[in-house]
Amino acid sequence: xxxxxxxxxxxxxxxxxxxxxxxxxxxxxxxxxxxxxxxxxxxxxxxxxxxxxxxxxxxxxxxxxxxxxxxxxxxxxxxxxxxxxxxxxxxxxxxxxxxxxxxxxxxxxxxxxxxxxxxxxxxxxxxxxxxxxxxxxxxxxxxxxxxxxxxxxxxxxxxxxxxxxxxxxxxxxxxxxxxxxxxxxxxxxxxxxxxxxxxxxxxxxxxxxxxxxxxxxxxxxxxxxxxxxxxxxxxxxxxxxxxxxxxxxxxxxxxxxxxxxxxxxxxxxxxxxxxxxxxxxxxxxxxxxxxxxxxxxxxxxx
Ligand SMILES: Nc1ncnc2c1ncn2[C@@H]1O[C@H](COP(=O)(O)OP(=O)(O)OP(=O)(O)O)[C@@H](O)[C@H]1O
Numbered sequence: 001x002x003x004x005x006x007x008x009x010x011x012x013x014x015x016x017x018x019x020x021x022x023x024x025x026x027x028x029x030x031x032x033x034x035x036x037x038x039x040x041x042x043x044x045x046x047x048x049x050x051x052x053x054x055x056x057x058x059x060x061x062x063x064x065x066x067x068x069x070x071x072x073x074x075x076x077x078x079x080x081x082x083x084x085x086x087x088x089x090x091x092x093x094x095x096x097x098x099x100x101x102x103x104x105x106x107x108x109x110x111x112x113x114x115x116x117x118x119x120x121x122x123x124x125x126x127x128x129x130x131x132x133x134x135x136x137x138x139x140x141x142x143x144x145x146x147x148x149x150x151x152x153x154x155x156x157x158x159x160x161x162x163x164x165x166x167x168x169x170x171x172x173x174x175x176x177x178x179x180x181x182x183x184x185x186x187x188x189x190x191x192x193x194x195x196x197x198x199x200x201x202x203x204x205x206x207x208x209x210x211x212x213x214x215x216x217x218x219x220x221x222x223x224x225x226x227x228x229x230x231x232x233x234x235x236x237x238x239x240x241x242x243x244x245x246x247x248x249x250x251x252x253x254x255x256x257x258x259x260x261x262x263x264x265x266x267x268x269x270x271x272x273x274x275x276x277x278x279x280x281x282x283x284x285x286x287x288x289x290x291x292x293x294x295x296x297x298x299x300x301x302x
Contacts, residue, residue, distance in 0.1 A: 025085070027048060031082040058215045059215070074087065074092055088180075106186065116171075119168050123172055146171065152164060185216055188217075195222070225256060228245065229246065232272045
């Protein structure tokens with residue numbers, strides 16, 4: 001069994017690529033319906049997904065197909081209408097309560113009046129399991145170091161670039177020392193080069209900490225470079241049409257982009273994506289009716 005490195009060990013200079021021997025996230029037959037103006041729309045249909053502990057997987061598919069919805073199910077923010085999901089053997093809501101899940105979204109959503117350090121410490125200082133402030137700030141500083149942002153610890157979000165703000169958001173999620181990091185297009189708003197730098201930084205963090213990472217991305221390059229498996233989704237309703245294992249060396253760096261295997265994986269993924277765009281909807285997406293307005297039947301938590 002792969003043990004999760006404690007916060008104090010993140011400075012280990014020898015990266016150890018994690019293995020995916022143990023199952024960490026298991027979803028079976030996950031469907032999600034949303035109700036809108038009396039019509040029920042099935043957004044996810046019977047999704048089966050398995051993510052190994054310490055693995056790095058991506059979800060990719062047409063815009064609006066349901067990638068974020070699946071991530072919300074994994075995060076415990078949304079209860080599926082049908083099917084089961086567990087994270088580390090627990091219901092995701094329970095796993096989230098126990099700080100086992102960290103979330104990073106496309107927008108960093110930092111508190112503008114708090115410094116980078118205070119923002120990174122924020123989640124540790126709220127809720128039922130609040131950490132004493134000095135301990136929280138120490139942990140947050142260690143995470144800012146990990147994302148190479150310690151020099152900006154005392155800056156306000158308005159004094160940081162988009163990439164730096166996103167690094168604070170990653171540090172904030174990591175400060176909880178979650179087992180699982182769920183990331184929804186975290187680099188979507190950044191320029192290509194910053195995006196590549198952030199990707200390499202994320203891989204470094206993954207290698208050092210052994211977290212299980214699930215990434216939603218629209219970028220073929222990013223999915224191939226970062227992932228061990230890429231789940232390709234089709235739309236209306238969303239289902240996984242293929243899981244593509246990425247046959248690249250465990251340790252990846254700039255030179256990985258030049259490998260023939262990289263180009264092959266990229267080409268295969270591009271073809272799968274074209275296929276996923278062409279997949280016909282399963283019948284009508286409306287599977288019933290409801291008197292409710294725009295609300296998830298599945299019981300969305302915010
Ligand atoms: N709370 C909600 N109520 C009703 N419909 C919703 C809700 N959340 C998402 N949807 C619908 O579910 C579908 C999937 O949305 P989702 O955000 O999961 O897609 P996505 O693949 O992440 O999209 P993108 O790639 O554009 O970010 C869309 O049709 C969206 O309109």
